[in-house]
Amino acid sequence: MFYICRSDHENDCIYSENVSEYFFEIGIQCRTLKLSSDSQRPELHECLNEDAIGVLGYNSQLDHSWLKSEKFIEAAARLNLPVIHWIMDHPSCRWPEFDALAASKSCFLFNSASSEQYFHRFCLPRARTGVIGGVGPNSRSRVSEMSRSSFLSRPIKCLIPMNLTRVGGTLEKSEALIGELEDGLAETVKEGIAQAEADLSEPLEAYLVDALFERRRGLLNKTFNRCFQLAEETVQGYRRRRIFGIARDYPVLIQSDGPARRLLNGGVAAFAENVGMQLTLSNMLSARAVLSVNPLNDELHDRTLNGLNAGCVNIVEDNALHRRVFEHGKNALLFRYGDDSLRECLDIVCNQPDRAYEIAQAGLALRDDPRFRFGGFQSILNLMQP
Numbered sequence: 001m002f003y004i005c006r007s008d009h010e011n012d013c014i015y016s017e018n019v020s021e022y023f024f025e026i027g028i029q030c031r032t033l034k035l036s037s038d039s040q041r042p043e044l045h046e047c048l049n050e051d052a053i054g055v056l057g058y059n060s061q062l063d064h065s066w067l068k069s070e071k072f073i074e075a076a077a078r079l080n081l082p083v084i085h086w087i088m089d090h091p092s093c094r095w096p097e098f099d100a101l102a103a104s105k106s107c108f109l110f111n112s113a114s115s116e117q118y119f120h121r122f123c124l125p126r127a128r129t130g131v132i133g134g135v136g137p138n139s140r141s142r143v144s145e146m147s148r149s150s151f152l153s154r155p156i157k158c159l160i161p162m163n164l165t166r167v168g169g170t171l172e173k174s175e176a177l178i179g180e181l182e183d184g185l186a187e188t189v190k191e192g193i194a195q196a197e198a199d200l201s202e203p204l205e206a207y208l209v210d211a212l213f214e215r216r217r218g219l220l221n222k223t224f225n226r227c228f229q230l231a232e233e234t235v236q237g238y239r240r241r242r243i244f245g246i247a248r249d250y251p252v253l254i255q256s257d258g259p260a261r262r263l264l265n266g267g268v269a270a271f272a273e274n275v276g277m278q279l280t281l282s283n284m285l286s287a288r289a290v291l292s293v294n295p296l297n298d299e300l301h302d303r304t305l306n307g308l309n310a311g312c313v314n315i316v317e318d319n320a321l322h323r324r325v326f327e328h329g330k331n332a333l334l335f336r337y338g339d340d341s342l343r344e345c346l347d348i349v350c351n352q353p354d355r356a357y358e359i360a361q362a363g364l365a366l367r368d369d370p371r372f373r374f375g376g377f378q379s380i381l382n383l384m385q386p
Contacts, residue, residue, distance in 0.1 A: 003047045004032045005057040018136040022377045041065045054082040054384040060097040077105040082384045092229040093167045095123040107383040112299040114203035122221045133375030134300040140281040141306040156287035157350045158252040164259045171237030198337040200319040250346045284310035289349035291315040308367040313360045315345045331362035
């Protein structure tokens with residue numbers, strides 16, 4: 001029996017549904033456990049049996065779980081039961097939450113190769129890790145069939161679901177914290193941000209590493225993680241503001257948080273605030289296109305996978321990963337920062353319906369490709385091997 005442990009958050013529920021579907025298809029029994037809201041979690045005793053083959057949790061949830069006076073991770077280690085922490089965000093912001101000594105007895109799963117490499121370099125060098133190709137498409141977004149007339153009747157020309165607020169808070173908060181960095185670090189971090197903002201080719205941390213090298217500056221890993229989290233979240237804030245500044249001029253639906261509202265005032269775009277993941281997945285079935293941005297330059301976002309599932313035109317960043325799996329203008333639309341490519345993409349999905357339909361049809365044909373259906377889920381099984 002494989003156990004998936006989750007909180008009550010709807011995102012965790014959807015991730016768990018996807019993993020359960022995968023295990024069902026490959027014929028392995030799977031059970032989902034809902035974790036209590038405090039750190040004492042007696043429900044985890046169920047995992048400590050001779051039939052258990054592995055336990056999966058999200059971010060640091062299992063690291064914070066106790067069975068009376070013993071950490072769950074310690075109890076699982078005594079039984080040689082693999083415990084897998086699936087890091088949903090960049091490790092720079094999640095690693096400080098872990099008890100490093102206990103976590104060294106666990107395995108870690110990442111959504112991109114650059115996250116895994118970062119973790120080995122700046123967090124836990126000898127950890128057992130794996131890479132998964134995103135959290136997978138969910139059944140809520142799967143369209144049964146799509147005709148030209150049904151596609152053209154979809155009321156949302158383009159769905160843009162992205163928040164400005166990140167794990168560490170708002171863009172303004174990140175900028176303020178950068179300004180408070182000691183010993184001249186603020187200028188170094190800002191230099192790395194300036195280089196990374198529009199460049200989709202390298203892992204984001206490479207720009208901060210280069211800036212530190214130029215200034216002959218070394219940092220302890222703890223400090224580097226803090227600096228990079230601020231840099232990454234600031235880059236994401238700048239990119240998303242750039243997208244909103246363009247998309248506000250088109251008849252699209254932008255789903256975001258409160259800070260985004262003032263950026264859209266006076267535009268023609270519709271705005272919906274704080275829409276959850278389940279409703280977003282359902283909304284994709286009413287959308288001709290979906291625009292996604294990646295926290296990392298080599299991550300395949302779950303909204304892109306769900307866009308394929310729903311028969312939407314995927315509008316995605318023009319990075320090496322997307323160029324490898326998509327063809328611009330044929331089965332997806334790729335954009336860059338710093339030129340008019342995003343306007344060109346939005347013009348197609350908003351004003352050229354027949355061309356948009358052809359691209360959506362070609363994308364829909366890819367949804368059951370093994371790279372997208374359960375791409376990388378084999379890594380979960382690999383981490384359970386001795």
